[in-house]
Amino acid sequence: MLDDALTEVRELLLAPGLTRAVAAGRRRGFTPSVTRAEVRPVTLKGGPRLQIVTDDGSRPFTRNVAPGAEASAAIDELLAEPFGNWHVSTDTVTLQLRVTKKGEAQVHRAAAAPTPAPATDGHDRQKQWLLDPGDPLFEVIGGNAAKRRQIDAFLRALAATLPSELPSPLRVVDLGCGNAYLTFAAYRYLAGRGVSVQVVGVDVREDQRVRNTAVAERLGCADDVTFVAGTIEEVSLPFEPDLVLALHACDTATDQALARAVEWRAQWTLAAPCCHHDIAAQLKGRPAPAPFGELTRHAIMRERFADVLTDSLRAALLRLNGYKVEVVEFIDSAHTPRNLLLRARRTSTPPTEAQQAEYESLTSEWGVTPALEKMLR
Ligand SMILES: C[S@@+](CC[C@H](N)C(=O)[O-])C[C@H]1O[C@@H](n2cnc3c(N)ncnc32)[C@H](O)[C@@H]1O
Structure with a gap:
C-alpha cells in the first residue's frame, strides 16, 4: 500500500502539472536525514528545473535539478527518506499521504482549487497562498x-x-x-x-x-x-x-x-x-x-x-x-x-x-x- 502511494507521489512530482510538494514529519521508529523537503518547478535562465529545498533543522539547502534523469534520481532519494507526510499539489489534484503508526499509507485526494480569475477592476484579488494551508x-x-x-x-x-x-x-x-x-x-x-x-x-x-x-x-x-x-x-x-x-x-x-x-x-x-x-x-x-x-x-x-x-x-x-x-x-x-x-x-x-x-x-x-x-x- 505504502509503495503504491509513493509511486503515485513520484508520478505527480515528476509530472508537468506539479505546483508544489512538501514532505515532513517522520515514520515511527525512523528519522529522515532532513526535517523537511519542498519541491516546486522553477524556470531559470537555463530553462525549467525542479527546485528542491531541504532543511536539516539548522538551515535550508536549495538545489535545482534538470528534468529527466537528474530529477528522477533526486526525487527517488527524497521518496526513500522515511517522511511521515507528503502533501503534493498539481494543477488538477491535491494529494495528501500520511504514514500511520503501523507504516500504512493513508491517502487523501481532492480536486485542485480552481485558479482564481484575474483581477479586472485593478484590485488585487489574488487568492493563492504564500504558505500552503496544507503545509x-x-x-x-x-x-x-x-x-x-x-x-x-x-x-x-x-x-x-x-x-x-x-x-x-x-x-x-x-x-x-x-x-x-x-x-x-x-x-x-x-x-x-x-x-x-x-x-x-x-x-x-x-x-x-x-x-x-x-x-x-x-x-x-x-x-x-x-x-x-x-x-x-x-x-x-x-x-x-x-x-x-x-x-x-x-x-x-x-x-x-x-x-x-x-x-x-x-x-x-x-x-x-x-x-x-x-x-x-x-x-x-x-x-x-x-x-x-x-x-x-x-x-x-x-x-x-x-x-x-x-x-x-x-x-x-x-x-x-x-x-x-x-x-x-x-x-x-x-x-x-x-x-x-x-x-x-x-x-x-x-x-x-x-x-x-x-x-x-x-x-x-x-x-x-x-x-x-x-x-x-
Ligand atoms: C492579541 S495577542 C497576539 C498574538 C500573536 N502576535 C498573534 O497575532 O497571533 C497579543 C500578545 O502580546 C502579548 N503582549 C502584550 N503586551 C506585551 C508586552 N508588553 N510584552 C510582551 N508581550 C506582550 C500578550 O501576552 C499576547 O500574547
Whole structure:
C-alpha cells in the first residue's frame, strides 16, 4: 500500500502539472536525514528545473535539478527518506499521504482549487497562498482557517516589503508572539527563500514560551526558532534584529515594538496594531481644536478618529526616525477589523524641518503626546 502511494507521489512530482510538494514529519521508529523537503518547478535562465529545498533543522539547502534523469534520481532519494507526510499539489489534484503508526499509507485526494480569475477592476484579488494551508506546519502549530488566512496575508505584506536579496543570516524578532503562528510561518517562509534565518519570539507569558519551544522542537527547528518570556520594552535578544514583526500586540505594546525597532536600527518593521487606548483616553474630555469638534463629539467617532490619529502619529514618528513608512490594509476587514499594517524600511534619511513642524503642530493642536513619542525620547 505504502509503495503504491509513493509511486503515485513520484508520478505527480515528476509530472508537468506539479505546483508544489512538501514532505515532513517522520515514520515511527525512523528519522529522515532532513526535517523537511519542498519541491516546486522553477524556470531559470537555463530553462525549467525542479527546485528542491531541504532543511536539516539548522538551515535550508536549495538545489535545482534538470528534468529527466537528474530529477528522477533526486526525487527517488527524497521518496526513500522515511517522511511521515507528503502533501503534493498539481494543477488538477491535491494529494495528501500520511504514514500511520503501523507504516500504512493513508491517502487523501481532492480536486485542485480552481485558479482564481484575474483581477479586472485593478484590485488585487489574488487568492493563492504564500504558505500552503496544507503545509504540515499547520498540523503542529494549530490555528483555524481564519488565522491561517490572516498569517498568510501578513506574509504577503512581508514579501512585498523585503528586497529580492536578503541578508544571511536574517535575524528576526516577533514581538508579542502569543501562540507563535506568525513566528513559525515567517520562519518557514523566509527559510524557503534560501537564506539562513534566526527567529526569536517574545511574549510576556512564560506558558507561551514553554509551549512554543516545545512546538519548535516538534518541528525540528528549535535551533533557529527560539522563545523568550519577557516584556517587549525590556527584553534582551541574542542579536540586533534585521526584521521586527508585531501582529496585534495589545495597545501600547505596538508602540513598544516600534520603539525597540528604532533602537535596534532594524532594517524592516511590520506592525499590525491592535486596540488603541492611549490617544483615545487623551482625546476624551478635552475640546477638539476648531473646527474639528464634530470629529470627537460622539464616542464612536472619537474612537475611530483616535485610531486614525494614533497610527498617523506612529507613522510620522517612524519617518522622523529615519524610516520610509507605508500604511496599508494587509487583509480584508471582513477577516479582522484590526487590518491595518504599518510597514517601515530604514533609510536613515534625516527628517526635514517641514516634517518635524507638521508633527509638532498636529500633536500640539490636538493636545496629545503619543506613547511612542515618550518611548523614543
Ligand atoms: C492579541 S495577542 C497576539 C498574538 C500573536 N502576535 C498573534 O497575532 O497571533 C497579543 C500578545 O502580546 C502579548 N503582549 C502584550 N503586551 C506585551 C508586552 N508588553 N510584552 C510582551 N508581550 C506582550 C500578550 O501576552 C499576547 O500574547
